[in-house]
Amino acid sequence: MTSDSVKDNLASAINIIPNREYLLQGSVVDQYVEVLLHRLRGLCDNVDDGAETFYDHEMCFTLGMNTPGTSALPLRVRRALDYQDAPYQLRYIGQQELDKNRPTIVRSSIDVACNSAIVEFLQELGCRLDFEYTARGYMFRKGRMKITVSKICKCGVGNKPENLELISQSYLVELSVLAPQGYDAIAEDMRLFAEQLKPLVHLEKIDYKRL
Template sequence: MRRQDRRVHTYLLTLFFEVLISYIFNQLFYCETSKAALTSMPYQCQELILYGSVFADNLQDLERRLTGLCDPGSTEFHEHDLSFSLRTGTDPDVTIRLRRRFNVDSFTSHQWQFRYIGGPEPDQKCPVIVRKVIDSIAYSHLMMDFVKTLGLRMDYEYIAKGTVWTNGRMKVVISQIQRTEKAGHYDQSNLKRFADSYLVEISACLPDSAEYSATAKQLRDFADQLLPLVEMEKVDYWRK
């Protein structure tokens, strides 16, 4: 495939997924779930994000610092995440993530968060990652069949358990990552910690066309207040 044709192909694929998440996705599941409560409100925004990790020995110190820096209170979560991709011939691939609440006692829950993650903005001077995201919530027991029909390939899955803090529009997520040793089996005997550290994410969302420079600086300044416990970085996660 010629370079120009490949770029056009990539653009059309990306456009397709944006339209899919924001409109067609809702229509596809409407008939199937007419007897169930279906909440699906697509939300498109720019997400600004930094990544880091903290050793388990330093976790309590980091939590105490966040308690002082963030809004009062925090929220715990326990979720099952699956990451899918569609090869476009150029980097980065189209990324789709599925997420649902994890509960080993009632794992048949069919309520999903469906997230499209666009490629990062090519802004080398920006101190954070800037990318387009589109979120939908849907209820369906055919979600896996749906993603297979789209030609998506699952890259990995994991269980995340942790805590969320907020500081204004900023969100701080600390999570312990577990993987299953046997695909499709999520009882505790099959779940193993991925590492002796916790993933740290600091993010903020802005309207799709909003100027992001000021918020990016605020995010970076906030992240620097967590040094030396955790160093938040603009990680090139899309490079392979």
């Protein structure tokens, strides 16, 4: 196999790998979360047995320092607290693209399954743990779209349940799709779905640089 054919095969593979995340975010106060869940059960697929639940612990690392002309590399490690045998997930999320003509945020996203040694490995590389939190809630699917409704808690000493600290009196709601580059049409489907959740929750493009 020639080097040109290898490059062509690699380019073809990249075009089908879901390496772009389309994202909308919002929140709903605790007192209305059951109403939102009821609506999602009516709109989403395969919820006859109830919504899928999750309880995850996420650690957010940074490799390198933000200096003039360079930027730190953000890496996330997530593990399921309710499924101890599930693999850890290492995730890279790139800078968000805020195109005013596009209804969602778009950002690069690469996910890799790994084992628990990934935390020690990142620390040996020189990664700094910036913060960690737990997310507990419900997950729905509508076609390729994933909808999560989660309660976010700040981790305390030892990451024990009694040491968790609630971030707010509301639930984080995220609507996302992982797709290969060039599937921008999915963003319009997400906008139309988000319209069906109003006025319970307004899912929007959030520019974190302004926060």
